[in-house]
Amino acid sequence: MRTKEAGAAMDSEFHVQCPYCGEELDIYLEPDVQGTLIQDCEVCCNPWKVEVWWDGDERSVAVSRGDGSE
Numbered sequence: 637m638r639t640k641e642a643g644a645a646m647d648s649e650f651h652v653q654c655p656y657c658g659e660e661l662d663i664y665l666e667p668d669v670q671g672t673l674i675q676d677c678e679v680c681c682n683p684w685k686v687e688v689w690w691d692g693d694e695r696s697v698a699v700s701r702g703d704g705s706e
């Protein structure tokens with residue numbers, strides 16, 4: 637069965653840069669995820685604060701330090 641939501645599902649991976657170690661990574665976010673969440677860096681294990689919001693009909697993601705040290 638085909639739905640129009642197939643296009644949105646393709647936007648589930650985001651390229652981000654770790655604010656701690658500077659590593660560039662692709663993160664996967666479920667299509668219904670938005671708001672703010674905490675996720676550990678896969679490289680240095682520091683906590684990211686990941687902010688997800690809708691910008692028109694696509695999502696944008698920003699990563700900042702989740703431990704309040706910025």
Ligand SMILES: [Zn+2]
Nearest residue numbers: 654657677680
């Ligand atoms: Zn890192």
